[in-house]
Structure formats: C-alpha cells, structure tokens
Amino acid sequence: MDMLLSRxxxxxxxxxxxxxxxxxxxxxxxxxxxxxxLSMVKNLNIEKTGL
Structure with a gap:
C-alpha cells in the first residue's frame, strides 16, 4: 500500500x-x-378501496 501511495x-x-x-x-x-x-402505495390503495 505504501508503494502505491508513493507512486x-x-x-x-x-x-x-x-x-x-x-x-x-x-x-x-x-x-x-x-x-x-410502490408496494406500500398499492397496499394502501387496496386497504382504502376494500378490495
């Protein structure tokens, strides 16, 4: 690592x-x-509509 740093x-x-x-x-x-x-939004929409 020291060699790499020096170069x-x-x-x-x-x-x-x-x-x-x-x-x-x-x-x-x-x-x-x-x-x-997106999956959270879909789940919320499903809960709201009652499907």
Whole structure:
C-alpha cells in the first residue's frame, strides 16, 4: 500500500473502485426504495378501496 501511495496510483484506483461500486449500489438502493414505496402505495390503495 505504501508503494502505491508513493507512486500516486492509489487515489486513482480508489476513485475507479468507488465509481464502480457506489454507482451500481446507489442505483440498486434507489430501485429497491422505489419498489418498496410502490408496494406500500398499492397496499394502501387496496386497504382504502376494500378490495
């Protein structure tokens, strides 16, 4: 790790790893969040209409 830091490659590697991990992770969590909200809304609508 010290060798990577001294050559200045570590920050670049970290930014690449960060973008590869965090972007899909953020998209996935957003999808799950939206889906859970949609299912909650559907359940509320079903309860309101009495179906």
């Amino acid at each position: 200045g490659e570590w920050p670049n590697m970290m930014s690449i790893v960060d973008s590869r991990i965090w972007l899909p992770l953020a998209g996935l969590s957003l999808l799950i969040f939206i889906k859970s909200n």
